Amino acid sequence: MELLKFKDTKCIPDVVHPYTSSLKNNSVPIVIDNGSYMARVGWATKAEPLLLYKNLIAKPRKERSKKDTFEIPQTPQLQVGNDIINIEAVRFQLKTQFDRNVVTHFEAQEHLFDYAFYHLGIDTDNSVNHPIVLTEAFLNPNTSRQLMSELLFECYAVPGITYGVDSLFSYHFSQANPQPNALLINLGYQTCHVIPVLNNKTVFENTRRLNIGGWNIVTFLHRILQLKYPAHAAAITLSRAEELLHSICAIAVDYREELKKWIDPVYYESNIKKIQLPYTSVANSSALTLEQQKERKKELARRLTEINARKREERLAEDQEKLRQLLEVQEIIEFGADQEEIERALGDCQAKNVLDLQKNILNLNMKIEKTKQKIIAANSVEEVDEPPVKQSKYSKMVFENENALQSFLENVKRMVDPYATFQRQDILNKKLARKQRKQDIFKRRTAAGQERMRIISQLARKEKGNDDFGLRDEDWDIYKTISKDGGDSDSEAENEKLLEFEEIIRTHEPSEMDEHTNPGETHQLHVGIERYRAPELIFKPYMAGCSEAGLSEVIGYVLSLFTPDEQSKLAKNVVLVGGLANLSGLRQRILVDLISIRPFKSEVNVTVMDNCSLSAWHGAKQFAQTDNFKKYLFTKKHFDEYGPEYFKIHVASNPYYPTPKDSCVEIDV
Amino acid sequence: MIYMIKMSSEELLKIDQKFLFKQSRFQTNKTTKKKLVWKGLKQIISSEKALPWPDDAVHYSSINAPPSFKPPEKFSDLSGLPAPYTDPQTRLRFANKDEYATIVDLPMDITAGYLALRGATSIVG
Numbered sequence: 119m120e121l122l123k124f125k126d127t128k129c130i131p132d133v134v135h136p137y138t139s140s141l142k143n144n145s146v147p148i149v150i151d152n153g154s155y156m157a158r159v160g161w162a163t164k165a166e167p168l169l170l171y172k173n174l175i176a177k178p179r180k181e182r183s184k185k186d187t188f189e190i191p192q193t194p195q196l197q198v199g200n201d202i203i204n205i206e207a208v209r210f211q212l213k214t215q216f217d218r219n220v221v222t223h224f225e226a227q228e229h230l231f232d233y234a235f236y237h238l239g240i241d242t243d244n245s246v247n248h249p250i251v252l253t254e255a256f257l258n259p260n261t262s263r264q265l266m267s268e269l270l271f272e273c274y275a276v277p278g279i280t281y282g283v284d285s286l287f288s289y290h291f292s293q294a295n296p297q298p299n300a301l302l303i304n305l306g307y308q309t310c311h312v313i314p315v316l317n318n319k320t321v322f323e324n325t326r327r328l329n330i331g332g333w334n335i336v337t338f339l340h341r342i343l344q345l346k347y348p349a350h351a352a353a354i355t356l357s358r359a360e361e362l363l364h365s366i367c368a369i370a371v372d373y374r375e376e377l378k379k380w381i382d383p384v385y386y387e388s389n390i391k392k393i394q395l396p397y398t399s400v401a402n403s404s405a406l407t408l409e410q411q412k413e414r415k416k417e418l419a420r421r422l423t424e425i426n427a428r429k430r431e432e433r434l435a436e437d438q439e440k441l442r443q444l445l446e447v448q449e450i451i452e453f454g455a456d457q458e459e460i461e462r463a464l465g466d467c468q469a470k471n472v473l474d475l476q477k478n479i480l481n482l483n484m485k486i487e488k489t490k491q492k493i494i495a496a497n498s499v500e501e502v503d504e505p506p507v508k509q510s511k512y513s514k515m516v517f518e519n520e521n522a523l524q525s526f527l528e529n530v531k532r533m534v535d536p537y538a539t540f541q542r543q544d545i546l547n548k549k550l551a552r553k554q555r556k557q558d559i560f561k562r563r564t565a566a567g568q569e570r571m572r573i574i575s576q577l578a579r580k581e582k583g584n585d586d587f588g589l590r591d592e593d594w595d596i597y598k599t600i601s602k603d604g605g606d607s608d609s610e611a612e613n614e615k616l617l618e619f620e621e622i623i624r625t626h627e628p629s630e631m632d633e634h635t636n637p638g639e640t641h642q643l644h645v646g647i648e649r650y651r652a653p654e655l656i657f658k659p660y661m662a663g664c665s666e667a668g669l670s671e672v673i674g675y676v677l678s679l680f681t682p683d684e685q686s687k688l689a690k691n692v693v694l695v696g697g698l699a700n701l702s703g704l705r706q707r708i709l710v711d712l713i714s715i716r717p718f719k720s721e722v723n724v725t726v727m728d729n730c731s732l733s734a735w736h737g738a739k740q741f742a743q744t745d746n747f748k749k750y751l752f753t754k755k756h757f758d759e760y761g762p763e764y765f766k767i768h769v770a771s772n773p774y775y776p777t778p779k780d781s782c783v784e785i786d787v
Numbered sequence: 788m789i790y791m792i793k794m795s796s797e798e799l800l801k802i803d804q805k806f807l808f809k810q811s812r813f814q815t816n817k818t819t820k821k822k823l824v825w826k827g828l829k830q831i832i833s834s835e836k837a838l839p840w841p842d843d844a845v846h847y848s849s850i851n852a853p854p855s856f857k858p859p860e861k862f863s864d865l866s867g868l869p870a871p872y873t874d875p876q877t878r879l880r881f882a883n884k885d886e887y888a889t890i891v892d893l894p895m896d897i898t899a900g901y902l903a904l905r906g907a908t909s910i911v912g
Contacts, residue, residue, distance in 0.1 A: 217827050243808070244811065323845050
């Protein structure tokens with residue numbers, strides 16, 4: 119079985135691209151596909167977008183604790199787009215300008231525009247002198263578009279803007295000969311759209327949006343893996359879940375059939391994907407440490423004896439010096455010095471009289487003798503034989519041969535232990551039964567629980583006259599049976615015995631207790647049904663508690679809004695676009711689901727747009743190069759004249775409904 | 788300490804000057820309005836709904852997918868297999884007795900996590 123590994127790809131910071139004079143002087147349009155997952159930015163004259171970055175900024179919060187020490191606030195280390203090398207490191211600081219698929223947070227949008235224009239190399243003063251082609255959400259609310267126009271005109275002083283819907287740009291302009299009728303299915307990061315197009319006109323009123331997208335799949339996968347492996351919850355990150363979605367996830371053509379296959383353990387074994395999480399192997403060297411411990415102990419003992427020897431020698435020298443002084447005093451006395459001198463000498467050596475002095479000398483002599491003997495003794499026993507290693511008492515048991523050991527172990531594990539009344543398995547069984555009883559007692563509708571209730575109610579019953587409860591000692595046992603522990607708790611003796619047995623087994627069969635010799639194995643994710651389960655969310659939103667209909671059902675619903683004639687026109691040309699469209703199996707699945715809801719023998723075609731995640735940019739680019747592009751440009755003049763929410767409509771744009779004037783139009787930000 | 792402050796203020800200047808193409812007026816405006824609170828999508832939608840629109844107007848909020856008309860299938864919370872059973876204690880769905888044995892020993896936070904994932908945290912549901 120092949121072991122997969124996480125790539126953990128890091129973002130590569132973008133370079134500042136050269137701003138050539140041909141770009142500068144011809145006011146080449148800048149094409150921005152502003153998707154809720156990624157932005158693609160480039161010049162309309164180039165074949166491919168120059169910048170691809172996730173629409174994210176990481177803004178560290180101001181540290182409150184440092185506020186007092188610093189008067190000038192430190193510049194926040196703002197990271198934008200591909201500046202964020204490791205997303206997981208700043209996961210909690212991430213911000214996006216999107217709320218679902220609509221831009222609402224324009225401060226973040228400003229930072230991301232700064233990033234885009236800066237890396238395109240624009241260096242003109244106070245303006246970005248290029249028309250902008252910008253994608254927006256399907257039926258983007260006027261408020262959002264108005265704020266976007268304000269930002270682009272007032273902050274960057276762009277000459278003009280054209281807004282369009284990503285999937286419509288993609289369909290109408292990124293392919294050579296688009297058919298006039300199509301059912302577009304746009305699978306995005308936050309939402310999925312089913313967009314009918316008849317005679318090159320988008321049927322807005324019959325479009326439906328499913329509020330489930332790639333993001334929901336990624337978080338769902340992330341969470342089920344975390345719950346499956348709680349020990350590795352921190353190692354299973356959102357970026358890794360995203361990587362799994364792109365690398366191994368697929369749409370099951372028939373989800374029920376797929377599940378049935380997975381019930382078979384053989385199929386499971388041969389189709390499961392094992393993914394290795396990074397881990398650091400713990401140096402498993404208990405034998406070595408035992409040796410080291412011995413060595414260290416020896417070293418310690420040696421040092422201790424050394425210290426003791428030095429101390430003894432010091433004491434000896436001290437005592438000898440004292441003795442010498444005392445002897446001197448004695449000599450002085452013996453030579454018959456005058457009284458005054460004797461008294462002073464005695465005072466010096468802290469003795470009251472001559473008798474005391476003599477006693478002191480005797481004591482010192484004895485002390486010196488003792489110390490000397492000790493030194494000799496210590497030197498002679500230089501090689502202190504170390505104390506016998508404390509062994510667990512079970513390893514001391516000696517067996518005649520391997521067989522005897524084996525049978526003994528078997529006995530310990532099973533019931534027939536000749537030494538003890540308790541057996542391991544027995545104890546374990548008892549414990550389990552007790553646990554079960556304890557659980558049952560607190561559940562309603564179990565025999566144990568009802569019995570307990572019955573006893574309690576009987577005890578509480580007050581009957582005058584014949585209350586002889588307590589006359590016999592056994593009466594009191596009833597309280598044991600209704601106690602929390604349900605009669606008998608795990609007894610101390612049993613627990614001890616169990617520990618003992620486990621100790622025995624561990625000493626003789628170390629592998630029995632911890633089987634995982636390879637530490638990497640415990641750090642593996644086994645991804646089986648999850649591969650199909652997570653993407654299935656698009657078709658079964660109820661799996662994540664969402665009451666919306668699944669994608670196939672929505673497609674059926676949208677088709678049902680048309681006449682049979684129109685329905686067949688749409689079903690003939692179903693086109694999948696958006697980042698998720700190239701999930702393997704998706705085309706097949708939608709085809710199968712469509713055939714099942716279409717009349718017998720009617721024509722159904724499902725195609726996936728080429729290069730589906732970049733096709734919106736390519737479409738918008740083609741649009742910017744058409745001759746009519748200037749006509750559709752919404753300029754600063756229009757902005758001043760018609761108001762900030764005005765824009766020009768075209769084949770790939772949203773419809774324009776001016777916000778009704780008679781009520782409060784004030785947009786307070 | 789003083790050096791560091793100097794550094795940071797220089798960096799501040801550098802960052803401000805980095806984007807030549809921006810209108811300086813817009814930036815200064817922004818610094819005065821220190822606290823900007825952006826409306827969320829929900830707020831935008833609800834204020835949009837309150838307006839008297841012409842009858843033919845289609846809005847962001849009017850193209851939501853319909854609710855599902857099919858009964859939801861039941862899948863095991865643990866494995867994802869079709870689940871005919873529900874544990875009355877934890878409310879988790881399970882497919883076979885092995886899964887039940889796992890469920891019984893699951894700690895509270897895990898069972899709660901599974902329920903939250905399925906959106907089945909409400910007591911009545």
